[in-house]
Amino acid sequence: MLRILNLETGYGRLRVLKGVSLHVSSGEIVTLIGANGAGKSTLLSCVAGVVRPWAGEVVLNGRPITGLPPEQVVASGCSLSPEGRQVFGPMTVRENLLMGGYVRRGERGREETEAALEEVYGLFEVLRQRRDQLAGTLSGGEQQMLAIGRALMARPRLVMMDEPSLGIAPRVVQMIYETLPELKRRGMTLLLVEQNARAALRVADRGYVLETGQIVCEGDSEELLGNREVQRAYLGKDYRRIDE
Numbered sequence: 003m004l005r006i007l008n009l010e011t012g013y014g015r016l017r018v019l020k021g022v023s024l025h026v027s028s029g030e031i032v033t034l035i036g037a038n039g040a041g042k043s044t045l046l047s048c049v050a051g052v053v054r055p056w057a058g059e060v061v062l063n064g065r066p067i068t069g070l071p072p073e074q075v076v077a078s079g080c081s082l083s084p085e086g087r088q089v090f091g092p093m094t095v096r097e098n099l100l101m102g103g104y105v106r107r108g109e110r111g112r113e114e115t116e117a118a119l120e121e122v123y124g125l126f127e128v129l130r131q132r133r134d135q136l137a138g139t140l141s142g143g144e145q146q147m148l149a150i151g152r153a154l155m156a157r158p159r160l161v162m163m164d165e166p167s168l169g170i171a172p173r174v175v176q177m178i179y180e181t182l183p184e185l186k187r188r189g190m191t192l193l194l195v196e197q198n199a200r201a202a203l204r205v206a207d208r209g210y211v212l213e214t215g216q217i218v219c220e221g222d223s224e225e226l227l228g229n230r231e232v233q234r235a236y237l238g239k240d241y242r243r244i245d246e
């Protein structure tokens with residue numbers, strides 16, 4: 003589904019990604035974990051066409067999309083739910099969702115847009131209840147659901163989510179995480195970026211660990227959850243446990 007090969011990029015003279023390679027197969031949930039500033043958001047932004055790659059290749063469904071502008075990446079079937087949600091505050095929930103489907107509007111009639119809306123409302127009932135409320139007045143958790151819903155409106159095959167648990171109450175995080183297997187059942191493939199490594203690895207099939215712009219570790223979620231280095235650095239477990 004998605005193949006990233008030796009991707010390099012950065013900002014000005016700052017090199018952030020130093021040759022990152024990873025892949026996500028169709029139907030998988032893959033997580034990318036790493037500390038603050040490791041380059042996780044930069045990686046997603048680069049795939050999404052928001053940050054230009056310096057070198058390397060991004061292939062989506064066998065088609066190179068390296069360096070394409072965001073609207074073409076979305077049209078190719080890959081949507082991003084960005085870090086910090088970035089909903090349009092002065093617009094209503096419904097208008098925000100319609101913006102997410104905008105790129106594909108040309109290929110679609112009203113009926114299909116309504117169907118996409120209905121799918122999102124089915125996933126997050128609260129968005130239906132609040133469809134005429136201004137997005138800026140939603141709670142953080144509701145805004146996160148809206149950001150995900152907006153990404154889904156383009157009917158992507160691959161959804162990239164950047165820290166959906168950031169700054170949200172545990173109860174809502176759990177609710178959002180429960181929708182991820184549902185998205186998988188609906189035929190979507192997910193690339194999930196998280197600092198909350200435990201939550202991400204519990205729901206994911208596989209994971210990669212990014213450290214200062216390089217993949218340092220990869221494996222099945224079970225494997226990573228059991229990995230001492232990963233536990234020590236990302237799961238808040240002291241590796242010098244008494245039972246060792």
Ligand SMILES: Nc1ncnc2c1ncn2[C@@H]1O[C@H](COP(=O)(O)OP(=O)(O)OP(=O)(O)O)[C@@H](O)[C@H]1O
Pocket residue numbers: 013016018036037038039040041042043044045085197
């Ligand atoms: N727009 C920008 N301009 C300049 N430098 C940036 C920009 N965005 C990110 N950076 C820098 O790039 C590096 C990687 O940032 P990035 O946001 O990709 O990390 P991250 O892994 O997503 O971190 P976090 O977990 O805090 O979200 C950091 O050193 C950051 O300061």
Ligand SMILES: [Mg+2]
Pocket residue numbers: 042043044085164
């Ligand atoms: Mg980030």
